[in-house]
Amino acid sequence: MLVDGTQMRPIWFDADLKIAKVIDQRMLPHELVVADLNTVDDVIEAIQEMFVRGAPLIGATGAFGVYTAVLRDEGCNDDRLIAECDRVKAARPTAVNLAWGVERVLGACIDKTDRAARLAAALEEALAVVEEEAENCRLIGEHGLALIREIIKKKGGGPVNILTHCNAGWLACIEYGTATAPMYTAFDKGVDIHVWVDETRPLNQGARLTAWELGKHGIAHTVITDNAGGHLMQHGMVDLVIVGTDRTTWTGDVANKIGTYLKALAAKDNNIPFYVALPSSTIDWEMDNGVADIPIEERDPDEIRYIQGLDDAGNLAKVLVPPPASPCANHAFDVTPARLVTGLITERGVCRASKEGILNLFPERR
Amino acid sequence: MLVDGTQMRPIWFDADLKIAKVIDQRMLPHELVVADLNTVDDVIEAIQEMFVRGAPLIGATGAFGVYTAVLRDEGCNDDRLIAECDRVKAARPTAVNLAWGVERVLGACIDKTDRAARLAAALEEALAVVEEEAENCRLIGEHGLALIREIIKKKGGGPVNILTHCNAGWLACIEYGTATAPMYTAFDKGVDIHVWVDETRPLNQGARLTAWELGKHGIAHTVITDNAGGHLMQHGMVDLVIVGTDRTTWTGDVANKIGTYLKALAAKDNNIPFYVALPSSTIDWEMDNGVADIPIEERDPDEIRYIQGLDDAGNLAKVLVPPPASPCANHAFDVTPARLVTGLITERGVCRASKEGILNLFPERR
Numbered sequence: 001m002l003v004d005g006t007q008m009r010p011i012w013f014d015a016d017l018k019i020a021k022v023i024d025q026r027m028l029p030h031e032l033v034v035a036d037l038n039t040v041d042d043v044i045e046a047i048q049e050m051f052v053r054g055a056p057l058i059g060a061t062g063a064f065g066v067y068t069a070v071l072r073d074e075g076c077n078d079d080r081l082i083a084e085c086d087r088v089k090a091a092r093p094t095a096v097n098l099a100w101g102v103e104r105v106l107g108a109c110i111d112k113t114d115r116a117a118r119l120a121a122a123l124e125e126a127l128a129v130v131e132e133e134a135e136n137c138r139l140i141g142e143h144g145l146a147l148i149r150e151i152i153k154k155k156g157g158g159p160v161n162i163l164t165h166c167n168a169g170w171l172a173c174i175e176y177g178t179a180t181a182p183m184y185t186a187f188d189k190g191v192d193i194h195v196w197v198d199e200t201r202p203l204n205q206g207a208r209l210t211a212w213e214l215g216k217h218g219i220a221h222t223v224i225t226d227n228a229g230g231h232l233m234q235h236g237m238v239d240l241v242i243v244g245t246d247r248t249t250w251t252g253d254v255a256n257k258i259g260t261y262l263k264a265l266a267a268k269d270n271n272i273p274f275y276v277a278l279p280s281s282t283i284d285w286e287m288d289n290g291v292a293d294i295p296i297e298e299r300d301p302d303e304i305r306y307i308q309g310l311d312d313a314g315n316l317a318k319v320l321v322p323p324p325a326s327p328c329a330n331h332a333f334d335v336t337p338a339r340l341v342t343g344l345i346t347e348r349g350v351c352r353a354s355k356e357g358i359l360n361l362f363p364e365r366r
Numbered sequence: 367m368l369v370d371g372t373q374m375r376p377i378w379f380d381a382d383l384k385i386a387k388v389i390d391q392r393m394l395p396h397e398l399v400v401a402d403l404n405t406v407d408d409v410i411e412a413i414q415e416m417f418v419r420g421a422p423l424i425g426a427t428g429a430f431g432v433y434t435a436v437l438r439d440e441g442c443n444d445d446r447l448i449a450e451c452d453r454v455k456a457a458r459p460t461a462v463n464l465a466w467g468v469e470r471v472l473g474a475c476i477d478k479t480d481r482a483a484r485l486a487a488a489l490e491e492a493l494a495v496v497e498e499e500a501e502n503c504r505l506i507g508e509h510g511l512a513l514i515r516e517i518i519k520k521k522g523g524g525p526v527n528i529l530t531h532c533n534a535g536w537l538a539c540i541e542y543g544t545a546t547a548p549m550y551t552a553f554d555k556g557v558d559i560h561v562w563v564d565e566t567r568p569l570n571q572g573a574r575l576t577a578w579e580l581g582k583h584g585i586a587h588t589v590i591t592d593n594a595g596g597h598l599m600q601h602g603m604v605d606l607v608i609v610g611t612d613r614t615t616w617t618g619d620v621a622n623k624i625g626t627y628l629k630a631l632a633a634k635d636n637n638i639p640f641y642v643a644l645p646s647s648t649i650d651w652e653m654d655n656g657v658a659d660i661p662i663e664e665r666d667p668d669e670i671r672y673i674q675g676l677d678d679a680g681n682l683a684k685v686l687v688p689p690p691a692s693p694c695a696n697h698a699f700d701v702t703p704a705r706l707v708t709g710l711i712t713e714r715g716v717c718r719a720s721k722e723g724i725l726n727l728f729p730e731r732r
Binding site for chain 1: 395396562563565566567568570573574577578581587588589590591592593594595596597598600623624625627628629631632635657662670671672673674675676677678683684685686687688689691692693694695696697699700701
């Protein structure tokens with residue numbers, strides 16, 4: 001989408017250098033830093049250290065990880081390539097898209113025994129992953145727009161107040177984003193919306209990334225603490241919740257950034273529609289019980305202890321909040337059970353968060 | 367309670383200087399700063415700028431505000447005293463204890479026409495308020511301990527995992543705290559507990575104050591983001607929630623720090639007992655519908671934008687998190703409806719969060 005008038009994506013292929021580049025999102029919103037993915041270690045670092053985050057972008061970065069592995073393996077050795085791909089896949093356990101992106105590009109190139117052919121096949125497939133994700137998000141935006149228009153009709157006018165958690169924006173995807181796609185699509189068509197942006201502790205992806213994205217595009221928004229959504233819903237200030245997901249079971253359970261479950265409970269309690277926007281690449285077609293079975297990553301407690309922002313002198317700095325002696329626990333995701341999800345917005349349309357609803361849209365999975 | 371081996375309270379009377387002193391809690395946990403309440407403006411600043419916070423402590427500070435007004439009015443003028451008391455009462459609108467503390471001391475001294483007698487009466491009554499609050503908290507601890515012991519019996523052993531939001535600790539009261547009173551009482555009697563401390567954005571009173579208090583007393587605890595509680599409850603890691611309250615309607619609706627409602631929803635969804643600890647001075651005996659009628663303070667959005675902590679050099683500093691151009695909204699409290707509250711822990715015992723339950727404990731209010 002637009003950043004200061006320039007079209008931008010969070011990952012792209014630099015044809016001159018023959019490498020992929022990504023925005024190092026850790027520095028946003030205060031600095032726009034670009035990182036080169038020269039080696040597989042760079043790719044792993046970018047995923048693990050969260051230069052890139054968000055299911056579709058992690059998938060795309062994994063896809064370019066395979067390309068990078070081929071690029072750096074002069075010998076065109078299958079075992080080495082598979083081992084490198086395993087390392088990339090292990091960089092973040094919760095994101096099902098990562099394995100998906102890696103497997104897809106690996107599958108498209110491993111049968112080529114000539115290195116140049118393997119490299120060309122890997123690049124072509126990685127680029128295809130990226131373009132398909134962009135198109136998926138565009139379609140999610142179209143389908144989500146219909147929901148927003150319905151609310152406008154019911155309310156008799158705008159603005160439609162949409163609450164979102166974390167960043168499932170274009171920074172997490174390629175274009176449009178997932179949760180934000182209906183927002184961009186609505187805004188671009190002149191529909192009156194306002195977005196409540198959960199700051200999303202501990203890493204503040206809402207305050208840092210979603211607010212930055214929406215602001216750069218000109219969309220009216222307000223940053224709130226993660227604690228505030230329930231109160232806003234009690235008082236009629238939220239018409240619709242849309243969030244993204246890192247993994248959705250084919251029964252409709254939704255793993256997303258920690259705190260999503262609390263917003264879903266509040267939406268249910270106040271009779272507010274709670275939608276999850278996702279490309280179908282995020283669906284886990286084997287898992288039945290998300291709460292019991294989706295592994296939840298525990299990250300470094302220092303992500304809770306230290307908060308990054310701009311200091312008085314205008315430099316990026318971190319401050320320590322709790323007493324240094326106090327332990328912290330950093331569960332990074334939670335699972336919202338399907339019973340709390342009004343519907344899923346996919347690239348094929350909107351469906352109920354149930355096996356039946358999902359299989360109606362994706363009958364080839366029956 | 368104990369701080370580095372020394373008994374401490376958050377407000378006390380300095381008999382030499384003839385003024386009250388308070389801990390300036392904004393500097394905790396990194397610095398322990400004491401502020402003098404020399405003038406009524408000092409009292410108002412201490413309340414408004416949150417040197418002191420928490421219903422019982424705000425009430426006690428308001429009580430000393432009347433003493434300070436008498437101390438500074440050489441003329442012993444009734445109208446002036448009443449006007450000064452009105453200014454103190456207006457310092458924070460949500461806290462019902464503030465008006466209560468002020469009215470009580472004003473009522474005890476205004477009939478004295480001699481300044482020395484008025485001053486003595488104001489001091490005596492302010493000290494009585496403080497001691498009664500301390501005793502109330504001790505009793506809350508005793509009644510809450512019984513609930514913890516029940517859980518231990520049911521589980522067949524400890525630790526009992528208790529989640530709390532914000533700081534309803536001794537820093538918010540005089541001794542023991544309200545929500546923390548059962549924890550201190552249990553710990554002091556050798557009962558095995560562990561406390562999940564919500565960091566409590568935007569001002570991080572959980573991470574800064576509750577963690578500091580509990581740590582100084584030696585109680586096992588872990589700081590978590592406000593987003594994490596639902597996940598912990600889904601996975602059996604929380605046995606009991608205890609929070610404080612700024613105002614409780616006599617129908618059992620509970621106004622407390624923003625985000626409390628979300629934890630109550632999660633507790634309900636996971637069948638976990640959700641208790642609110644309060645001295646009865648916090649009960650509003652006239653209001654029926656808390657969600658509709660309790661005024662919710664909107665505070666400075668900069669409290670969301672800037673987060674305070676210790677910088678690399680060991681100095682207190684603030685960092686800016688969201689894009690400077692993004693608006694922020696800072697609703698400071700929310701209301702948890704009585705239907706989500708398992709019970710109230712008061713100085714007289716535990717009751718259901720309903721008019722009938724409350725009036726059974728406080729029959730004189732019928």
